[in-house]
Amino acid sequence: MSVAQLLEALSSSNPTPGGGTAAAIAGAMGASLLVMVTRLSKSKNNTEDDKAALAMARNGLTPIVARLTELATADAQAFDRVMAAYRLPKISDAEMAARGQAIQSALQGATTVPLDTLRACAEALKHARVVAEFGNAAAASDAGVAIGLLRAAANGAHANVEVNLGGIKGEAFKTTTAETAAQLSSAAAADAATAARWVA
Amino acid sequence: MSVAQLLEALSSSNPTPGGGTAAAIAGAMGASLLVMVTRLSKSKNNTEDDKAALAMARNGLTPIVARLTELATADAQAFDRVMAAYRLPKISDAEMAARGQAIQSALQGATTVPLDTLRACAEALKHARVVAEFGNAAAASDAGVAIGLLRAAANGAHANVEVNLGGIKGEAFKTTTAETAAQLSSAAAADAATAARWVA
Numbered sequence: 001m002s003v004a005q006l007l008e009a010l011s012s013s014n015p016t017p018g019g020g021t022a023a024a025i026a027g028a029m030g031a032s033l034l035v036m037v038t039r040l041s042k043s044k045n046n047t048e049d050d051k052a053a054l055a056m057a058r059n060g061l062t063p064i065v066a067r068l069t070e071l072a073t074a075d076a077q078a079f080d081r082v083m084a085a086y087r088l089p090k091i092s093d094a095e096m097a098a099r100g101q102a103i104q105s106a107l108q109g110a111t112t113v114p115l116d117t118l119r120a121c122a123e124a125l126k127h128a129r130v131v132a133e134f135g136n137a138a139a140a141s142d143a144g145v146a147i148g149l150l151r152a153a154a155n156g157a158h159a160n161v162e163v164n165l166g167g168i169k170g171e172a173f174k175t176t177t178a179e180t181a182a183q184l185s186s187a188a189a190a191d192a193a194t195a196a197r198w199v200a
Numbered sequence: 201m202s203v204a205q206l207l208e209a210l211s212s213s214n215p216t217p218g219g220g221t222a223a224a225i226a227g228a229m230g231a232s233l234l235v236m237v238t239r240l241s242k243s244k245n246n247t248e249d250d251k252a253a254l255a256m257a258r259n260g261l262t263p264i265v266a267r268l269t270e271l272a273t274a275d276a277q278a279f280d281r282v283m284a285a286y287r288l289p290k291i292s293d294a295e296m297a298a299r300g301q302a303i304q305s306a307l308q309g310a311t312t313v314p315l316d317t318l319r320a321c322a323e324a325l326k327h328a329r330v331v332a333e334f335g336n337a338a339a340a341s342d343a344g345v346a347i348g349l350l351r352a353a354a355n356g357a358h359a360n361v362e363v364n365l366g367g368i369k370g371e372a373f374k375t376t377t378a379e380t381a382a383q384l385s386s387a388a389a390a391d392a393a394t395a396a397r398w399v400a
Contacts, residue, residue, distance in 0.1 A: 002202050003225065003272075007265055010232035013239035019345030022229040025203065026349055029222040032210035039213035065207055072203075141363045145219030145356035149226055152352035156345035163341045 015083065020075030020160045024117045027153030028068035031124040033146035035061045037135040050134040057127040064124045068153075071117045075160075078113045081106040082164075107167045111177055114160035115184075121154040122184045125191040132198035140199040147195050154188040215283065220275030220360045224317045227353030228268035231324040233346035235261050237335040250334040257327040264324045268353075271317045275360075278313045281306040282364075307367045311377055314360035315384075321354040322384045325391040332398035340399040347395050354388040 001009075006025065009017050038058040046054075085102035089095045128150065132143045161181045168174050201209075206225065209217050238258040246254075285302035289295045328350065332343045361381045368374050 003206055004269065006203055007228055007232045007269065010229055011235040011239075011262075011265065013236065015236075015240065015339070015342075018236065018339070019233055019342035022233055022349060023345050026226050026229065026352070028207055029210055029226065032207045033219055033222055035211040036213065036215075036218065039211075040215065062211075065211065069204065069207065139215070139218070141356075141359045142215075142219035144359050145223050145352075148352040148355050149222060149349075152226070152345075152348040155348050156341075159341045159344050 016076040016079045018079065019156055020079065020114050020117065021072045023153040023156035023160070024068045024072035024075055026149045027117060027121045027124065028065050028072065030146040030149035030153060031061050031065045031068060033142050034124065034128055034131045035065065037131050037139045037143050040136040040139050042136040046134065053130050054134050057130045060127050061124060064120050067120050068117065071113060071120065075113045075117070078106070078110040082110050104169060107164050108173060111161055111164040111168065114157040115177060115181055117157035118154050118161065118181060118184045121150045121157060122188040122191070125150050125154070125188050125195065128195035129191060129198070132195040144196065144199045147192050147199070151188065151192040154185060158185045216276040216279045218279065219356055220279065220314050220317065221272045223353040223356030223360070224268045224272035224275055226349045227317060227321040227324065228265050228272065230346040230349035230353060231261050231264045231268060233342050234324065234328055234331045235265065237331050237339045237343050240336040240339050242336040246334065253330050254334050257330045260327050261324060264320050267320050268317065271313060271320065275313045275317070278310040282310050304369060307364050308373060311361055311364040311368065314357040315377060315381055318354050318357035318361065318381060318384045321350045321357060322388040322391070325350050325354070325388050325395065328395035329391060329398070332395040344396065344399040347392050347399070351388065351392040354385060358385045
């Protein structure tokens with residue numbers, strides 16, 4: 001999909017792709033920028049240890065870019081399933097039961113995808129500290145943009161988890177997911193703040 | 201350009217496209233999401249005035265998406281010119297003078313582009329309040345993601361303005377640009393906070 005098509009699809013009156021997809025792409029851009037910074041050699045004062053730390057960050061970040069790209073598509077698909085479930089017939093008791101089950105199953109999917117997006121962004125922000133600390137100072141503003149985008153993506157993904165959890169009836173799933181999301185979000189915020197101090 | 205190519209280009213060791221491009225695309229995604237929200241009809245309680253306000257917001261936001269898309273490309277080109285200017289010969293006095301002038305001119309361009317990105321994001325955030333207030337509540341998380349992305353994009357653009365201003369010698373240009381950027385940034389932050397309260 002081209003960038004122009006993505007923007008067109010986000011703008012259209014079709015509810016998907018929506019915020020979940022945009023958040024995942026923003027996170028993928030953030031992770032990509034961090035990968036770039038790990039690649040900009042700093043001729044003067046990078047020790048071998050610094051270089052090894054940057055290489056390790058790059059190895060961790062590269063699959064996150066791919067993962068967030070997949071999640072951008074998965075998010076739209078998961079929400080399409082929710083809308084399809086709501087459109088199921090609801091005349092007979094059997095239909096009502098089947099529809100209710102389909103909605104619950106689809107909502108769980110639509111919760112799990114943004115939770116995975118949040119997890120991927122939180123993971124990228126762990127690497128961001130190393131990148132911001134040891135990366136080329138000439139690329140500090142790139143690292144800064146990356147941190148800001150990953151933070152916004154994590155917040156957006158967290159909001160989407162909570163919205164979809166709202167419709168879910170299974171209390172155990174609800175509690176576990178909400179707790180996991182809250183923990184990932186706090187970790188992401190803390191790592192973003194630490195990383196941002198190196199590039200301020 | 202496809203989304204995959206954009207991510208690949210951001211990840212590469214080539215300094216462009218970098219944070220300025222990513223910020224502009226993130227802003228364009230945010231503005232696109234706001235356009236979507238203006239299009240999701242709210243069957244129950246939208247008055248004619250509400251609908252008119254949403255239509256006006258959509259009319260304001262649509263050109264901003266296009267503008268930010270252009271600025272994403274312009275940002276990379278402007279920074280390419282800065283790097284080209286630094287590579288100019290610097291043996292003779294005449295060469296030194298020409299190179300210095302080329303660097304200053306290129307840096308002004310590389311400052312103006314993120315300033316325009318910041319301005320476009322600030323403008324989109326003005327519309328965000330209306331969209332968040334009158335838009336369909338079912339799309340509140342989309343509006344929330346949009347606000348977060350526009351805020352991150354504005355911050356990133358502001359950081360890029362400041363970085364490139366650092367190398368500029370004309371004090372008048374420096375002062376005016378820094379002041380304009382600071383004003384736009386404050387307005388963007390205030391509008392983002394107001395808009396976010398409607399979708400929290």
